[in-house]
Amino acid sequence: MGPVTGGAFVVATIIKVAVFFTVMMLSVMLATIVERKIAGFIQDRSGPNRVGPWGALQVIADGIKNIIKEETMPAQAIRQFFVLAPVLAILPATILFAVIPFGSPLPTQWGFVEMIVADASIGFLYILAIGSIGVYGIAMAGWSSGSKYSLLGGLRGSAQMISYEVALALSLVPLILLVGDVRAPEIVSMQQGFTAGAPTYSMWFVFPLFLGLFFFFVSGLAETNRLPFDLPEAEAELVTGYHTEYSAMKFSMFMIGEFAHVITVAALVTVFFLGGWDIPFWAGDNIRVLSDGTVIGEPTGWKTILTLGSFSIKTSLVVVVFMWIRWTLPRFRYDQLMDLGWKFMLEAVTVYILVIAFVILGIEAVGIPVGIWYALILFVVNLLLALMLFFMIDRGAIIRGAARKI
Amino acid sequence: MPGEVKVVSRPKGEASYARAAAKGMRITLKHLLNPAKKTQQYPDEKWELSPRVRGTHRMAVHEDGRAKCVGCGLCPTVCPVNCIKLVPAEDENGERYAAIYEIDEFRCIFCGYCQEVCPVEAIHLGVHYENAEYSRERWVYDLERLCEQEHDVTALWDPSDPASQ
């Protein structure tokens, strides 16, 4: 059975876009309530619990409130851009979802449907490219508000995004070295244990590349503008920065954008490092779709549902970790942020790429084939590197008080 | 001229961001998983108020429903924020009463002087704090409304410990 073609393909794609977009927006709603619950729990409060069971309908109440609230339009604002900015803040995070594989292919009578909106052969580059657009919303909002606080927030946002963009992209290079392909489904397949077809690593990349995960996660946090990297909003200095002048639904759009971004980054972490939709210790979900459309393994409907579940569980856990970090770590000072980005992340990631590249060369020179041993050697190398990294960070050379800099 | 900055060197264990961050994450995780929450479910569960809490005023009344106030004018005089409005009058028996008596609860600082100074123990503060209103005018309590209040009156001192020791 081949992939769906022709009219069935168009219908399948439209259905997929509709379903995934709805699921995405629902998860954003869910994420806001979960975030508030987690914030409450961490601070020994019980969080929202008055609207609906467990406070679950709070989001709807907030939505209604935001829609009927007054929308303000500052006199100094540049109208078109002021309205456009919230849209631009949501857009990148949502269209990034197009190249994320959610589950194993679903067989139908017209052929199988891949659980990914667009299986683009440049998937990974698309993610980097679209991810960078996220800054436009913030910069535009800051600039068009006609308020100095907003402008500063916007400037900070763009400076921060540019700094961490580099580290974000570079932190994925070792992964591409291992996978040898930039298609997202292929990245997932390589983390599964296949007996047929091209050899794979049979282990999630969190092990052979966990420093990569660390770098990706830190830059991902910076990209989503969440604590400890929420310099663009910094309510203490900038009165919430780029969205100071926004109210009602426009303000909500920024919040939705932020949560959508968090979910997207969490989904990316899942795909790149946590095996995507792979269910651990089970060979039944080893289904691989090659770029020419041939399928290895037996896709079935219930496997699709199971793998979708596995993907959502992993993504939710990563989102929870995001929130847990947010409610723990205090915000960096601006120079610390820049130091961390340019003086630490960039160098560390570059060195990491070089080390991994040389280790891969070494492993191949010794003649160990791609597989579990290959990955284990990389895991050991990562452990050593992580220890060195911890030693460096621990000496306080990266984040230090202002007095030391004089 | 470059300023002199005193640099305090701290031991590595204390100054390390990585260790501090890890410790913080551990602490928050502990609180996250701890089911015991400190939140009081306010409208369902209320504070046990001390009998000495000074809240919304209440005017004491005679058995026939007349306010006990004799319009002596002491409380408007003593009130530090001037929030009591009193217009005294005299009835046909020569008894004085308050023709207009209004307290602006919005302005009141609940000092309790009015209760302390009243010679006939007419005006009292009360053990009551839930007095939200939709308009500022509603915060001005007239005599009738003051007489209607039903909450406990404030004990200005603890009867078992009159000298407040």
Ligand code: SF4
């Ligand atoms: S409690 Fe104090 S402020 Fe309030 S009415 Fe009485 S004297 Fe005035």
Ligand code: SF4
């Ligand atoms: S309430 Fe008491 S102090 Fe105030 S005017 Fe009346 S009698 Fe005098």
